[in-house]
C-alpha cells in the first residue's frame with residue numbers, strides 16, 4: 001500500500017466495509033497516528049513530518065549562512081521602508097519562541113514593537129515571562145486584552161461550535177498584530193516557527209510567508225467572526241473587530257509583510273528555551289502538567305496543556321504528549337520507546353482540576369461538557385462497546401477508556417461489526 005493510496009483514501013474499504021486498522025496506523029519513527037492533520041505515511045511507514053525533519057537535518061552550515069544573509073537583506077528592506085518609530089512588529093505570547101524572535105531581531109539591529117493578544121488565562125509563570133520582556137529585552141510592548149465577558153462567551157461558544165475553547169487565541173494572535181502593523185505603517189511582522197512543518201506540508205525551499213489564506217484555513221480553521229456572531233448570543237460586530245483581518249487594500253497600501261524567523265535560523269525549541277532561560281531569566285512551569293512532560297511550552301494559557309488538549313485527544317485520539325514526544329524523537333532528545341512511554345502515561349489523562357476551573361469560568365456543568373465533547377469524537381478513531389469508548393493504541397492492542405455520554409440516537413456510527 002503506497003503513501004499516495006493512503007493520502008487519497010482516508011477511508012479504506014474491503015467489500016464495502018471500512019478497514020479501520022489502517023486509520024490508526026502510526027509512524028514507525030515518531031509516535032503520530034496517520035489521521036493527525038495532513039499527515040501521510042510513505043512506503044516505509046515514516047510520516048511526512050519526520051521526512052521533513054530529515055530534510056532539515058541535512059541542511060549544511062553553508063545553507064544557514066546563506067539564509068542569514070537573506071535575513072540581513074530583509075532587515076535592510078524593513079529599515080528602508082520604515083517611516084515611524086518601529087521597523088517591525090513581533091507578535092509575542094511571552095513564550096520561549098517569543099524571546100527567541102525578539103533576541104534575533106535585536107541582534108540584527110531592528111527596532112521592534114512587541115504586540116500581545118492576551119486571552120486572560122495566563123499561568124503565573126507565563127505572565128511573569130511576558131512582563132519580563134520589556135525589562136530584559138529593552139523593548140516597547142502593546143498588550144491587547146478583549147473584555148473578559150466577551151472572552152468567556154467565545155470560550156464557551158467555540159467549544160460548542162467546534163470543540164475548541166481556545167479558537168479566539170489561535171485567531172487573535174494572528175489577526176490583532178497585523179492591525180497594529182497596518183495602523184502604524186510598520187513594514188514587517190516577524191513570526192517564529194514555521195508552524196505547518198508539523199504536518200510536513202512545506203520544505204525549507206518554500207519560504208513560507210504569512211498570508212490571509214493560511215491563517216483562515218489553518219489558524220482559524222475556516223471559521224470567521226460571521227460564524228461567531230450567528231451562533232453565539234450577545235456578541236456584536238464591534239465586539240469582534242480585532243478578530244477580523246485588515247483589508248487587502250490596507251495591506252497593499254502599507255506593503256506590510258509577515259515572515260517567519262524559522263526560515264532563516266535553525267529551529268530547536270529545546271536549545272532556544274535553555275538559551276532564553278540563561279540570557280533573560282525565562283521561566284519554565286513550576287508545576288508539572290497533567291497531560292505532558294514538557295514544562296517549557298504553552299504557559300500563556302493554563303487550559304492549553306489541560307482541557308483544551310484533552311479535547312484534541314477526544315476528537316482525534318492523541319494529545320500534546322504525542323506532539324511533544326514526536327518532536328523530541330525527531331530531534332534526538334527521546335528514543336521512540338521513551339516517547340511511547342510518554343504517550344502511554346499522559347495522552348489519556350482527564351485533567352480534572354483544569355476542567356473544573358474552566359467549567360466555573362464559563363458557567364457550564366460537567367454533564368453538559370461531556371455530552372458536547374463526546375459529539376466531537378472521530379468515528380475513525382473511536383468505537384463504542386459495552387458503554388465505553390474504545391480505540392487502538394500506539395503499543396499495539398486496543399483499550400476501553402471513558403464511559404459513553406453521547407445520546408443513544410447518535411451512537412450508531414460508532415458501532416463496529
Ligand SMILES: [Zn+2]
Nearest residue numbers: 027030047050
Ligand atoms: Zn513520524
